[in-house]
Amino acid sequence: MEANMGSSDVDVDGDYVHLEPIDIITKDVHSLKQIVNDKKEKAKELGKHFGKDTEHVQVDRQGNEGPSPMDFTPSLVSPSCEVSDSDVYVLEGHSFEVNACAWSPTGSLLASGSSDSTARIWEISNGPCISSMHSSPPNVHVLNHFNFSINNESNAVTALAWNEEGELLATGSYEGQASIWRKNGKLEEILKKHTGSIFSLQWNKRGDLLLTGSFDNTAILWDTGTWECKQQFAFHSAPLIFVEFRNNTAFATCSEDKMIYVCSFGESQPVYAFSEHQGEINAIQWDPTGTLLASCSDDSFVKIWSLELGMCLHDLQGHNEAVYTIKWSPTGPGTINPDKQLVLASASGDSTIKLWDAHKGHLLRTLNGHREAVYSIAFSPNGNYLASGSRDRHLHIWSVKDGSILKTYSRGGAIIYHVSWNRENDIVVAGFGNGIVTLIDFRSAVKRLPCTDGGSR
Structure with missing residues (x-):
């Protein structure tokens, strides 16, 4: 093969990261160029669905993103809200971004899926989770997804x-x-x-x-x-x-x-x-009773559809950029929290989260605290709290009642693509762009340093 690759073929500084050593040794320039183009296209497609504004984010083979933005603490968040290291446990093993996490509905198993071609099932202990895990790390099952029919191609x-x-x-x-x-x-x-x-x-x-x-x-x-x-x-x-x-x-x-x-x-x-949407639809979700369907779109609108009427019931306007995700609160008729108000939350590229009265179609409050796009939100099972993960590398835990930021975590070092709660309302999991999965002991964190700083308008 040719030893010297011109810049028109492969940009060594920008594209070398896409190539494996065996590729460089065994393949000609044309093949190397095709590998680079294929992997760039794959990264672009994945980025579109796990963080839409990822064109300026570079991830190396170890999953470290760069360049990082300057350190930032939202002005409405008190330093006393920061989660203590003793209330955090980091699950390490993935080598690229964590695209999704899912708690088992019946036990203490946590699944995580990554662009490193693996999913993992972590056996999380019961009881005082974080403190016990520091002395007894969880067992993990690694689920390989390599495409073995195509030379172990990543999947x-x-x-x-x-x-x-x-x-x-x-x-x-x-x-x-x-x-x-x-x-x-x-x-x-x-x-x-x-x-x-x-x-x-x-x-x-x-x-x-x-x-x-x-x-x-x-x-x-x-x-x-x-x-x-x-x-x-x-x-x-x-x-x-x-x-x-x-x-x-x-x-x-x-x-x-x-x-x-x-x-x-x-x-x-x-x-x-x-x-009726005028842009790509990013998410849909049924309310707890299955009578209302919510949707969100790149057109910046959130809509609530009634199957009984066969039409859009509420056209919710308030965001000024694409809305990436929506979540219904686990409250109202037909839920384990029947006496609490049903709320719809929406998260957007405009860095805000909005809480809506689902039946009246009114904005209840806007949650401010993130400075960049919010990619993931999750209500706690009791409906009292909302966790959010953002491109700004911050995880916030909000009070649904008054919109205050109760706790924040900002030491993960990468974009947060996923947040969710365990069924006991006490552990929040976050999946990061650098491959780590972080568990936050929310119950213990709130007991240590209760905080009432505002984060809404």
Whole structure:
């Protein structure tokens, strides 16, 4: 091969990171250029769904991002709100960004999925979690997703979901395969019908169907008894971004084509089609009763749809940039918190989180404290708190009641792509762009240094 690569072929400073030593030794310039282009395209596609403004972020082989912005503490956050190191435990093992995390619904297992071609199942101990983990680190099962048919090619894990019993974990991958794993890390099945990346999947509550949404523009319902495709839905004209079960047989899908479809198993056509968004739809979610469907889009709007009326019930305007994610509070009729108000939270590229009265369509409050795009939000199971993760490398825990920032964590050193709570309301997990997974003992942190600094308007 040619020893000297010109800048027109491969930019050594900017592109060398995409190449493995064996590639440089064994391949010619044309092949190296193709490898670089393919990996750049893959990174671009992953970045679009795990942080839309990632074009200026560089990640090296160890998963370290750079250049980092200057250190920043939001002006509305008191230093006393910072989580103590004693209330934090870092799970290390992933070598690239953590795209998703998922707690088992029935036990103390935590799954994490990464662009390093692995998912991991961490056995988190019961009781005073953080303090016990410092002396007894958790066991971990590593779930390899390398594409062995293509010379061990990397295959990012892009989605995770546990079944209702917590016995099986489904993972979606960049290469378009869904894999089924036992909670002990044993591979059960690989589902191969999709021809595009899977960025969303979900089990129904009964556990007999698995729903996957793909960049091949289709959604598939899989029979979990035989692992056969029960029905493939090909209504969208662009890649699917999110799928969400309404009940055991009906579900909704959203896409880059700006459409939302409500579908039902056995039906050859959508039950409903909603088309009022003017930009790519980034997320959809049913309210706890399954009667209202919320959506958010690059057009900066949040919408609440009524299936009873077959139309948009509320058009929520307030954000001035793309809205990346939405979450319903686990409150109101039909939930374990029936006497609390039902709230819809939305997070945006404008660095704010907004809380909405879902029934009246009114803005309750805006949560200010982040300085860059907010990528992930999660309500605590009791509905009292909201965790948020941002491009600004900060995790905040807010009071839903008054919008104050109760606790903040900023020592992860990278963009936060995912936050979620365990079922006991006391542990918050965060997945970072540098490959670490951080556990925060919220109950202990609040007891140490209670804080009432404001973070709303």
